[in-house]
Amino acid sequence: MTAHAPVTPRQGPSTPEELLTVPQVMERLQLGRTAVYDLLRTRQLASITLGRARRIPAHELTDFIRTRLDQEAAA
Template sequence: MSPGSPPTSAATSSTAARSPGRNYPLKYSRSKVYDLIRSKRLASFTEGRCRRIPESAVQEYIRTRLEEAS
């Protein structure tokens, strides 16, 4: 692996982001993310002690928000 290339571990190649983590695609506050999860507007699951949000759930949330806005 060259110095500029990203790591290729299973954690970075997964399609579920930690909630809310540095790589989380939505720029919402932590409390906003958990409000969305509690209100069932954003799907998530737990893996050990970590809450994960599948990439497909984020895309679905964005699609739903765009439909609501139009």
């Protein structure tokens, strides 16, 4: 019997992007609806619009948090 290497998920263009709703972002950041929409309006947090639905790519939320942490560390 031979051992097989574990299969790792492929990363890259074929991997679907996780899109978050505003309520999901509210929960993750522990912010209210108005605060999240202010971040979107001022383009501090990037989003896309699908019809009338606003979605935030998960990597954009991660980048936003990382940037804020870097700013706090530099201050």
